[in-house]
Amino acid sequence: MSTTEPQASLSETVRKHKEFLFPAVAMFYADPIALERGEGEYVWDEAGNRYLDCWGGILTVSVGHGNPQVTDAVIEQLKRIHHTTTLYANKPQSELAEKLHQITPGRLKKSFFTNSGTEADDTAIHAAKLATGRHEIVVLRHSYSGRSATSLSAMGQAPWRPLPAQVAGIVHAHAPYCYRCPFKLTYPECGLACAEDIEELIMTTTTGEIAAFMAEPILGVGGFIVPPPGYFERAVEIARKHGGLFIADEVQTAWGRTGDKWWGIEHWDVEPDIITSAKGMGNGVPIGMTIATPEVADNFPGLTFSTFGGNPVSMAAALAVIRVIEEEDLRRNAAVVGAHLRARLDALKEKYPVVGDVRGKGLMQAIELVKDRETKEPAPEAVLKVFEETKRRGVLIGKGGLYGNVIRTGMMLNSTKDHVDELAEALDATLATV
């Protein structure tokens, strides 16, 4: 094990961050890190400490820091033309839109590009309302959808919601959170009670006719909650019975992250009417996308545009990311290396009672820490301890979950088993101290 003893940072950058940014822009760690440089799976802070980055800026650096193909594509595009607005066509935007049509499931065809996941979700919700003529939306508890008035209203977690819902007509269904089943049942004897409950939710809290059901295939910020087999098939069936479209929020689950498939939702047998994504799509270049069926897209009336949406530099980055994923077979890699990660995390569960649950798909794997396996009382303090200790050992991880007790990993899609072992050894040594 390569334990690094980090140099004290006393970073001027961190000091200014604390003084001049909104305090709500919180940083990880008691002694926060200012990152200065990244290469492949590793990053360096200002004091020169090297870290294995198992978080990728929240599952966003998908094909490695400074990936040469993506960097070259960005530089080439910057030299050619770097801004057009959507009022003019640009080649990378048209090519990316065509490519997305080719790699998305079902009949998804027409895209609208923006700058973030928030805007992608907002666009999807507006498109669903306009296409159906209805206004109510069903979302999931424990979900995360962004920072606008609409997406904050759709948010399923109080800690991220600074104001009460500002947009009416959004109702929250129970999450398919098997480890903490809201009905205290067990799959499969539960009969998918969480999906079945959507019927009553619609009939008791809406007009009975909805515009859409929007859900993350795996609830990311919620702590990588993986819905059980059959969940989406039944939930979407109920939503459609009540006139709703299905929006898959793939901000975290897309681009092969879940292994073998481009899209997380492809692990279930349903076809979304709209998919949104962002994050890993640009390997860190700001980007958002909403792709819809022609019926939905063609019913978006009037005019709309986005100053930076479809920006040729972001589009070129996304095309390069997709090319790297294809050429290097990274969807398969995410499945193979993800399986190795899962096995290592399962072994930690065998060894440490504090690990209550291990879950995820592909390279989207998490462990939920509890004080007691019987009561499942969340152990957020243990997560903080693991954070400090893994940082000391030169490994960066992420966290999440409503109770702050889930350690989330978002290793890059081109990570190797050796990288996984480096992470697993740091977690093992750290959990031993909790």
Ligand SMILES: Cc1ncc(COP(=O)(O)O)c(C=O)c1O
């Ligand atoms: C599932 C999901 N949707 C939407 C968003 C919002 O994306 P952004 O932060 O790019 O606005 C996030 C961000 O974490 C997310 O995880």
